[in-house]
Amino acid sequence: MLKFSRYKLLGVLLLALASVIYTLPNLWSEQTRENVLKAVPWLPAAIVPHKAIPLGLDLQGGVHLLMEADSASIIRNRALVLQQEVRRVLRDNNIPVIGGIGIQGRTVQVRVAESANRETAQTRLRELSQPIGNPMLGQTSGRTLVVEEPEPRLFRLTITDEEVRDQMSRVMGQSIEVVRRRIDPDGIREPNIQ
Secondary structure, three states, X not given: OOXXXXXXXXXXXXXXXXXXXXXXXXXXXXXXHHHHHHHOOOOOOXXXXXXXXXXXXXXXXXXXXXXXXXXXXXXXXXXXXHHHHHHHHHHHOOOOEEEEEEEEOOEEEEEEOOHHHHHHHHHHHHOOOOEEEEOOOOEEEEEOEEEEEEEOOEEEEEEOHHHHHHHHHHHHHHHHHHHHHHHOOOOXXXXXXX
């Protein structure tokens, strides 16, 4: 038969009693917890059980999801799309190039082979630069590209900061919409998504 020391048994019982006393505030309202603290002003607040265990977002019924758009990959993808657009425009207008179409950061660079095609290339490449916003309503905030010709027949198309910001806001808007559709596919819960 097992035999326990009275001191060990008393210690276990006191520990169990203290655990029950310190978990009681989780069952009380905020007002009851404040009243308990006020009822014994001579005891230090650290000894009086008056704090409830703070619940995390998952237990409170909410979720905190933080997503961040990677601007470097957005710029890289936009530069690759721009490179394909430049290739298509030059091919459609039968304009030969020297050395291919290169990408450096947010700049696409191309050298036209013949001087006779310079004007056509300049006109067609400038058409790739579109206004950002809605030009029909007069709400434009810049252009998507800056087209420069630092040397004769060498064209540099640089993606503007306004275009990067516009692309970032579009990506964030699409991400928020995807999260909204996954959280509330029926549209009846009214989640707060920012």
